[in-house]
Amino acid sequence: MKKFLKQFKLPLGVALVYILLFVFSPDIARRSSEVTWEYFLEMAFILPPVFILMGLMEVWLPKDKIQKWLGNDSGLRGGFFSLALGTLPTGPVYVAFPLAASLLHKGASITNVVIFLGSWAALKIPQLMVEIKFLGLPFALTRFALTTIALIIMGLFMKAMLTRFPDKEWLKSRENLPD
Amino acid sequence: MATIIIIYGILAVGLIVSLAKSKEKTKIAFKVAKKSLLKTAPALLTMLGIVGLILGLLTPEKISSLIGAEAGIFATLTAALIGSLTLIPSLVAFPLAGSLLRSGATVMTISAFITTLVMVGIVTFPMEMKVLGKRFTLLRNGLGIIAALLIAFLMGVIL
Structure with missing residues (x-):
């Protein structure tokens, strides 16, 4: 748990900013979440093959x-x-x-x-x-x-x-x- | 979409060749991939969150109002700051830059926006640091800012 917290302290910090933003400025928070989601989808498709390619490069x-x-x-x-x-x-x-x-x-x-x-x-x-x-x-x-x-x-x-x-x-x- | 097709295409070819040559080595490649991806995951999540925050605040309209309205060194520096902070696909950035140019922004300002956009990535910092090291990342982006500003200045003078 401690290790997890340490490793993920940055993303958890960012998540906290989002929570605060949803309380104080829901408009911006909504826009930001939409953008994040879009980029998340993009990265979820692109990054796994990229890392496998990197693995293949390392090996071959x-x-x-x-x-x-x-x-x-x-x-x-x-x-x-x-x-x-x-x-x-x-x-x-x-x-x-x-x-x-x-x-x-x-x-x-x-x-x-x-x-x-x-x-x-x-x-x-x-x-x-x-x-x-x-x-x-x-x-x-x-x-x-x-x-x-x-x-x-x-x-x-x-x-x-x-x-x-x-x-x-x-x-x-x-x-x-x-x- | 094109990106996804190209990357998966390259991967498919790579995997077929790799599997044909050695199953064992392909397995190791997957292991390396998994380990690196997991190690990079926190940096990736941070990057995603920050991209969202910045683009949620800096909509295209907002950027226009910040750098389109006035000329001069202040607008150029603001453009460089926005360019360094954001990660915008070129299909969005270039039309925006074009319309700003036509509506009266100077070439220097527009160049500063484009050059910093492509040469400096503050939001990709966490990932670049994880993969290529802190020193490399700081040097590359620091020099990138200087180079981007010099290029913008020269373009303003030349064009």
């Missing part, structure tokens, strides 16, 4: 190949590959986090994982189509170009930072995954 992706394609010595080709991988029409960004973690674990460089995540969220092809339609081609193209440059800089900087100051707590939590 050959470490040496990933290291070669996306690792520290993959260079420009690795960066380009990560960018392209992210632009594929797949789904919301929270889908990408578990996949990114698997890639990291299999030897992809931090730079490439940052580029992959950034491109997944910001440079998706179907999303660009919608953007061109509503905001115009110049807007979409400029944003695409500037974002790509920003992602590369972010990736290089984060790799430098996390190599010098590794996240020990996180590394420890991932020790017993299959290689």
Whole structure:
């Protein structure tokens, strides 16, 4: 029970906010619950297969190949590959986090994982189509170009930072995954 | 809907190949999946609740009234804040941004909204931290905010 409370203290806190909101501002509470429910349905459909895919990646992706394609010595080709991988029409960004973690674990460089995540969220092809339609081609193209440059800089900087100051707590939590 | 079809399609192919190659390894994959999903569950629930709270408060009309009405640096920063806080599907966000642009919001403000929306995810923080670590998440989103603001500024100047 104590363990459960500790593990679920954040969601329980959020639930408390909802209860208070239902008392003091039922209108907002109703709208919020509707949104939460919608997103819950979406996630309930999408996340189980995503986590199974992640499991399959952990088991099957050959470490040496990933290291070669996306690792520290993959260079420009690795960066380009990560960018392209992210632009594929797949789904919301929270889908990408578990996949990114698997890639990291299999030897992809931090730079490439940052580029992959950034491109997944910001440079998706179907999303660009919608953007061109509503905001115009110049807007979409400029944003695409500037974002790509920003992602590369972010990736290089984060790799430098996390190599010098590794996240020990996180590394420890991932020790017993299959290689 | 397309998302669901694509993901289940990829999964089906992956599972068939995996099962054909080794039942044992497929079992391990499921075990890994179950464990990670359970470990991430509290973060996911938190994220869901917060998305609902934020979008319950910030309806499209509310966002329009906050960033469509005035120009200037204040509107741009408000747009960046809203973009960082919300998780809106692009099918909703881009039409909204387009209509704001036509109704008089500046390119810089609209860019700030879009760039922060796609590069910064405060509501996905709990999940990203659980899966990729605290340091990674803080760095990525912190740098994302800076980059998003710079991009918005440049777009305002260029376009």
